[in-house]
Amino acid sequence: MDAFWIILTGALVAICCSLLGCFLILRRMAMVGDAISHAVLPGIVLAFLFSGSREVWTMLIGAALLGVACTFLIEFFHKKANVQADASIGVTFTWLFALGIILISVFAGKVDLDQDCVLYGEIAYVPLDIWLTENGTNLGPRTVWIIGGVLVVLLTFIGLFFKQLYLTSFDPAFAAAIGLSTTLWYYLLMGAVSLTTVAAFESVGAILVVALMVGPPATAYLLTDDLKKMLLISAGAGIIASAAGFYLALWLNGSVAGAISAIIGVQFLLAFIFSPTHGLVSRRQKLAPLSPSL
């Protein structure tokens, strides 16, 4: 039963992250996703301090605010202060992460958090935190419900506004011309990324969030040219990775989050070499017949 819950949690996180990741990598913003996943730390700590508990909603809101603030700062430093784009990302998220760690040290007694939990979490503890209703019915792990909720929100968001997200990602100029606000959709997407990061951070940690946001979409990007197919493939790849990762971790007696990242790496490697359209092998074959005639 534990295995089922762990894999289910992993799969839910994987679907959330890889759906958003598709839009991120198409916008060349993979590293912004990485930045947000680190920058939510002070938000979580502050939410902790204000609410005094691991109240889910305050944590979600605190972290989502910090995530959006992080993207805002990155944009501000880049556009207004003329800081180079990549340097602006690097300066902002390390600053916020350092702030988070300092806050943790200052309020060490009051905040029940540590850095390794933020970075690589512990998905194996998911089944321990059971949600019991007042009359004692076992509803399964709390995390599954939270991430399930986020997934529903995300699916609604992407389902309803697919066209807007699609247009602002691929052709911002055209989107602006037909009256879509690129800024609004940018910040909505960033808000969704922050929300997912926070919901997932406690169980899987920041690093798996990044792996799931970048890895499966990158794999899918090598396999198809159609955004809808890309979303489906990356969600599928994410689910497979979380199941396979669980058994790999069991075998090596190590961290599940780490193992899932490793599987994601293997998936990408396979696509990188063998993809029928964009793989290394097919690229070589396409080039080969040309060379003699040259």
Next chain:
Amino acid sequence: MNTLWEFLSMSDANVRFVTIGSILLAASSAVVGCFTVLRKRALVGDAVAHAVLPGVCLAFILTGEKNPLILLFGSFLTGWLSLIIIDAITANSRIKEDTAIGLVLSVFFGIGILLLTSIQHSGNENQSGLDKFLFGSAAALVGQDLITFGAVAVLLLVSVVLLYKEFKLISFDMAYARTIGLPVRGLELLLTTLTVLAVVVGIQSVGVVLMSAMLITPAAAARFWTDRLGFMVVIAAVMSAFCGAAGAFVSFTAPAMPTGPWIVMLLSLLAIFSFILAPKKGLLARYLLQRRMRNQMTRENILKTLFLLGETKEDYAHSYSRQQIMERRQLPLLRMKDGLKSLCRKHLIKKNATGWALTEAGKKEAQRVVRLHRLWELYLTEYLQVASDHVHEDAESIEHVLTPELEKRLEELLNYPTSDPHQTTIPQQP
């Protein structure tokens, strides 16, 4: 004050190690970081920092002991490998660089965590302390680490000093470097190796995530203070060294405070301060310059309008109300009020009962602007064959920026003209 004195005297050996270690590490990574940032590869340092972990774990698994040199070698190897893989992915597929960096970073780190937890669960009691690589602990620096830091810092500094010119070329103008026959590929590889070296050593004191700040932040901040690479490197190194010492001081006064995050915090504050307040390039300086330009344009436009109003009646001393000025030229009311006030202060216009009138000095200034406007219109029609009804807009903006030298050249070129394309007189220079 006493604490500061106690800290500065460095009588405590532990304080000495931590402080000198932090300074060495911060300064040397800042120097290398300048080149990474200028080559637009700032986030690559982040990937290397994460990719170090599996190397450490593999080295430990293979040897079964915590020999610092072997661990360093292992981390160096995977850190280096991660960069090669990022390059290979971007070169051989349609994956963009940011995606490749994110992917390599998280996959390498994931594998590292998998190996680390696997080692921790294996019951080998030798393993404790391996996770020092994850979050770093500057406070735990000892004499031996200092020797390593010192050696690496010297190595980095010497290579940068010796190959300064070559590194400068490949950072700014790769094509030119290749043309004059520099071994670009080799130099790039060397620079990459130096970056990896700085990261590998630094990680032990500030940890994986914050290491990239040690590379990027000082360089990004220093970029705002100078346009010369030499100064930039020195400023970045000094800033970092200062923050390194200050971070050590914070954790000296409050032992619960971690050194690494404080170094990064101070560096970031310094960087944000630079982004906003640096002279010339800072946000504030550029904003002020913009405002000054805008005010000057408003003033010149008001003068010009008064002159044009006077031109029709050939009476330049006549005064006009704000309403009359606005009828001739629409200006934002607030800006116009400010403009009128400051023109009064400069004695270019004077106020009387019916409104404002040009003074003698004001008329001269207005003539200059109108002259530039009409000269430019004439130039556009004569030399660029722009239709005469299309030239006004363009002249409106350039009249505020033409210098006296250009004015003279235009006049010579147009053979000292007296009237513009609309057959109005070009006011002559007094």
